[in-house]
Amino acid sequence: MSTATYTVSGMTCGHCVSSVTEEISEIAGVTDVSVDLPTGAVTVTSDGELSADAVRAAVQEAGYEVTSGA
Numbered sequence: 001m002s003t004a005t006y007t008v009s010g011m012t013c014g015h016c017v018s019s020v021t022e023e024i025s026e027i028a029g030v031t032d033v034s035v036d037l038p039t040g041a042v043t044v045t046s047d048g049e050l051s052a053d054a055v056r057a058a059v060q061e062a063g064y065e066v067t068s069g070a
């Protein structure tokens with residue numbers, strides 16, 4: 001199991017958080033997604049290797065951008 005934290009820009013409400021959480025949760029191996037709305041910190045817990053590209057793509061799919069993170 002591993003965790004990685006990303007910073008996501010553009011989330012301003014609880015629905016934004018839900019959208020990002022749902023998209024990232026669909027990535028294979030992801031077991032938990034935690035979002036801190038005020039800071040945009042998104043912590044992803046997964047079994048095995050988590051692809052940073054997959055996280056970036058999922059965040060973009062939801063309509064937001066990863067601005068930093070592994």
Ligand code: 9UX
Pocket residue numbers: 011012013014015016017
């Ligand atoms: Mo409402 Mo959150 O448009 O973007 S879902 S602020």
